[in-house]
Amino acid sequence: MASEISPKASVSPNAKIGDGCKIYPFAYIEDDVVIGDNCIIYPYVSILNGTRMGNGNKIHQGTVIAALPQDFEFHGEPSACILGNNNTIRENVVINRATHSDGQTVIGDKNFLMEGVHISHDTKISDYCVFGYGTKIAGNCEIHRNVIFSTGVIENAGTRVGECAMLQAGTTFSKDVPPYAIFGGNPLKYGGVNTTLGRLLGADDKVLKHIANAYRLLFRGQTSAFDATLQIKQQVPDGPQIRKIVDFLSTTKAGIVTKLS
Numbered sequence: 001m002a003s004e005i006s007p008k009a010s011v012s013p014n015a016k017i018g019d020g021c022k023i024y025p026f027a028y029i030e031d032d033v034v035i036g037d038n039c040i041i042y043p044y045v046s047i048l049n050g051t052r053m054g055n056g057n058k059i060h061q062g063t064v065i066a067a068l069p070q071d072f073e074f075h076g077e078p079s080a081c082i083l084g085n086n087n088t089i090r091e092n093v094v095i096n097r098a099t100h101s102d103g104q105t106v107i108g109d110k111n112f113l114m115e116g117v118h119i120s121h122d123t124k125i126s127d128y129c130v131f132g133y134g135t136k137i138a139g140n141c142e143i144h145r146n147v148i149f150s151t152g153v154i155e156n157a158g159t160r161v162g163e164c165a166m167l168q169a170g171t172t173f174s175k176d177v178p179p180y181a182i183f184g185g186n187p188l189k190y191g192g193v194n195t196t197l198g199r200l201l202g203a204d205d206k207v208l209k210h211i212a213n214a215y216r217l218l219f220r221g222q223t224s225a226f227d228a229t230l231q232i233k234q235q236v237p238d239g240p241q242i243r244k245i246v247d248f249l250s251t252t253k254a255g256i257v258t259k260l261s
Contacts, residue, residue, distance in 0.1 A: 009041075018055065032078070033066075036085070050078060050097040054085040054109070062092040066105075069096045069121035071139060077101045084109040084127070096121040099139070108145075120157075132169070144179065146197060162248045164197050175255040178218075178248050180211050180241060188257045190219040203241065210236050214245050218256070225249060225256045 001020040005011055008025035015029045018037035023029070026043045033047050036055035041047065045059045048066040059065065066081035068074065079098035086109055089095075093113050098104050099121045107119065108127040117131045120139040129143055132151040137143070141155055144163035154172040155161070162179025173188045180198060182191040193212045203211075214236045218228040229249040236242050249256060 015047075048081075048097070050080050051083070052080060053083045056086040057083055058088050060088075060090045060093075063089050064094045065089075066097040067094050069099045069139070071099045071121050074099045074121070080104045083107045086110045087113070089113045090117075091115045093117045093119075095119045096139075098122045126163070146201065148197070159254045160248070160252070163244065164194055164201065166194050166197070173257055175257045176248070176252045177257055178215075179244055181215055183257060190215060190258060207239060207241055210239060211241055211245070214242060218249070219258060225252070 003017050003019060003021035005023045006025040009023045009027040011023060011029045012031045014031040015033040017035050020038040021035060023041045024043045027041045027045045029047045030049045032049040033051045035053045038055055039053060039057045041059050042061045044061045046064045048064065051066040077100060079101050081095055081097035082104055084107060087107060090113060092115055095107065096105060096119065103122045105119065105122055106124045108125055110127055111125060111129045113131045114133045116134040118136045120137055122139050123137050123141040125143045126145040128145055129147045131149045132153065134151060135149045135153045137155045138157035140158045142160040144161060146164045147161050148166040150167060150169040152170045153167045156174040159174060159176055161177045164180045165177050166182045167177065168182065168184030171184055171188050172186055177183055180194055182194050183189065184191050193208055193215065195208050198208050214232045217231045217235065218225065221228055229246055232242065233246055
């Protein structure tokens with residue numbers, strides 16, 4: 001099915017537009033852009049050079065995709081901003097492309113970015129994440145699957161968030177947030193296991209109890225994160241979720257929130 005492109009949209013003849021797309025008046029699309037099939041581009045959206053977009057995305061008014069990186073190391077080189085499939089990006093979102101030509105800013109599949117979200121250069125986001133109103137993600141961050149950011153969360157540069165974590169409204173953090181748990185407050189504090197999302201994704205009560213025990217060792221114990229990781233490996237029954245927690249803790253570079261690394 002042919003795409004429907006308004007004559008009032010500014011679309012470069014060099015841009016590659018897939019089938020079944022709808023591009024509304026006053027959208028702006030530059031030369032080095034690839035858009036997949038069945039995407040909807042609403043009015044006043046800017047899709048800039050370096051964008052590689054998959055299928056079924058909905059980009060709402062005022063959003064800028066592949067904006068120039070806000071990084072003093074950026075000197076104008078071409079770079080990429082990659083979006084997967086079936087993402088919903090609401091009004092006034094800004095996503096920066098990578099700083100250097102060998103880097104990428106990546107948004108995976110089926111993410112929901114609410115109004116006013118900013119995703120900075122070279123950040124990698126997996127699938128099924130939700131970003132609440134006004135959330136700001138700094139450069140070089142890593143966000144795993146099924147993460148929920150509430151309103152006004154600020155993630156500082158070079159940090160990671162593990163899968164199925166939830167960040168409560170108004171929180172700011174500068175260290176890694178481990179998976180399957182809820183965090184809130186300033187400074188950020190552990191608020192328990194994310195049981196609701198865990199159950200939705202198939203974790204039974206026994207698995208949730210094991211996760212809670214792991215985090216009791218990490219956050220309630222009088223030891224370092226390194227020693228707590230060893231205790232988790234020794235004392236908590238093995239399973240996919242526990243292995244992911246141990247791997248996340250073992251590979252931190254920024255340190256773990258609320259604990260010394």
